[in-house]
Amino acid sequence: MTEFTPIIGLIGGSIIGLSAVVLLLFKGRVAGISGILNGVFTTDGKELGWRLLFLLGIVLGPFIAQLFGSYLPSNIELSWTTIIIGAFLVGFGTNLAGGCTSGHGICGVGRFSLRSISATVVFMSIAMVTVFLSSYLRGSIG
Amino acid sequence: MKLIVALVSGLLFGMGLTIAQMVDPNKVLNFLDVTGNWDPSLLFVMAAAFSVFSLFYWLLIKNRSVSLTGVPISIGRITVVNKPLIFGAAIFGLGWGLTGVCPGPAVANISAGEPKMLVFVVVMILGMKTSEWVKTRILS
Numbered sequence: 001m002t003e004f005t006p007i008i009g010l011i012g013g014s015i016i017g018l019s020a021v022v023l024l025l026f027k028g029r030v031a032g033i034s035g036i037l038n039g040v041f042t043t044d045g046k047e048l049g050w051r052l053l054f055l056l057g058i059v060l061g062p063f064i065a066q067l068f069g070s071y072l073p074s075n076i077e078l079s080w081t082t083i084i085i086g087a088f089l090v091g092f093g094t095n096l097a098g099g100c101t102s103g104h105g106i107c108g109v110g111r112f113s114l115r116s117i118s119a120t121v122v123f124m125s126i127a128m129v130t131v132f133l134s135s136y137l138r139g140s141i142g
Numbered sequence: 143m144k145l146i147v148a149l150v151s152g153l154l155f156g157m158g159l160t161i162a163q164m165v166d167p168n169k170v171l172n173f174l175d176v177t178g179n180w181d182p183s184l185l186f187v188m189a190a191a192f193s194v195f196s197l198f199y200w201l202l203i204k205n206r207s208v209s210l211t212g213v214p215i216s217i218g219r220i221t222v223v224n225k226p227l228i229f230g231a232a233i234f235g236l237g238w239g240l241t242g243v244c245p246g247p248a249v250a251n252i253s254a255g256e257p258k259m260l261v262f263v264v265v266m267i268l269g270m271k272t273s274e275w276v277k278t279r280i281l282s
Contacts, residue, residue: 002172002181005163009186012162016187017194019154025202026147028209028216031155033245038270050148057152058249064153065160072254073166080258082240087248087262089237091269094245096277097230098218101244102155104231105188110196111204111217118223123235130239131174 008070020107023054032103033058034094093123144211156250162187165250167242174239226281230273 020031027050029036036051062072078086094100097119099108104123108116163169164187173184208214238244243251243262251259 001179002163002166002169002183004181005183006186009162009183010190012158012160012164013187013190014194015154015158015161017158017191017198019151019158020191020195021198021203022147022154023151024209024215024217025198025206026210027144027151028211028213029148030217031151033155033249034270037245037249037267038274041267041271049145053145054148054152054155055249057149057154058156058159058246059152059252061153061156061158062160062165062250062253064157068161070161070163072160072251073168074254074256076167076256076258078167078241078258080261083258083262084265086237086241086243087265088269088272089233089240090244090248091237091266091271092273093230093232093234093237093269095230095270095273096226097234098220098227100234100246101238102246106191106195108218110192110199113218113221115218115221115223115227119227119231122228122231123238126232126235127239128174128176130236131171132177134240135175135178 012070016102017106017110020102020110024107030103030107032099032107034091034100035098035103038095097123144213147211155246158191159247159250165247167247170238170242170244170247174242226277 023029023031036054039047040051040055097104099116099119104116104119109120159165164184169181170184172179172181206215245266248259248263248266252263
C-alpha cells in the first residue's frame with residue numbers, strides 16, 4: 001500500500017516537464033532517458049559530454065530533493081529474478097521502441113506525436129495487465 | 143553553456159522524480175494495479191509533466207529550428223507506427239509491470255547504492271545492446 005499523493009505528484013511532475021523544456025529549448029535535444037543512456041555506450045563517442053552530464057544530473061538530483069524532505073527508497077523489495085528479467089525487458093523494449101516513459105510518454109505525447117501516443121498506450125496497458133496477472137498468480141499460489 | 147544546460151536539466155529530472163516519489167517501485171506498481179490498491183499519484187505526475195512540457199513546446203519550441211544555444215533542434219523524424227515500436231513498447235510494458243522501474247528512476251536510484259538497482263541499470267543496458275544487435279542483424 002502506498003499513500004495517494006496528488007500534490008507532490010503535481011510538483012514533481014512539473015519539475016520533470018520543466019527539465020524536458022530546458023533540454024529541448026537550450027540544447028535542442030529530447031529528454032529521453034533510455035536513448036541518452038544508450039547513447040553513452042555507443043562506439044562513435046559523439047555527443048558524449050552532454051549525455052554524461054545529463055545522467056550525472058539525474059544521479060545528483062535526489063540530493064537536492066532531500067532538502068525538501070524527499071528521499072530515495074532505502075530498500076527494494078523486488079526479488080533478484082524479477083530485477084534481472086524485468087531490467088532486460090525494459091532495456092530491450094525501450095531500445096526497440098525508441099523511447100520510454102520520458103521520451104515517448106512525456107515529450108512525444110506532449111508534441112501530440114501519433115507514434116509516441118501509440119507507444120504510451122501500449123506500454124501502459126501491457127504494464128497494467130502484467131501487474132494484474134502477477135498479483136492474480138501470487139494470490140492463487142500463495 | 144550547453145553542458146551546463148544538460149546538467150541543470152538532469153538535476154531537475156532527478157529532483158522531480160524523487161519529489162514525486164516515482165523513484166519508489168511500489169508507488170509505480172500501485173499505480174499500475176488498477177483493480178487492487180490503486181494509487182493514482184503517477185497520473186498526476188504524468189499530467190503535470192505533460193502540461194508543462196506541452197505548453198512550452200507549442201508556445202516556444204515548435205516553430206524554432208535551432209535551440210537558444212544555436213544547436214539544431216533534433217526531434218525523432220520517424221512518424222510511422224510500425225512493428226518495432228509496438229513490440230518494443232509491449233516488451234517494455236512487461237518489464238515495467240514486473241518491476242515498477244523504468245529507465246529514469248533506475249538511474250536516479252544509483253546514489254542510494256541498493257545493489258538490486260545497480261544490477262538493474264547494468265542489465266537494462268545489456269538489454270538495450272541486445273536490441274541494437276537484433277535490429278542490425280535481423281530486422282535490417
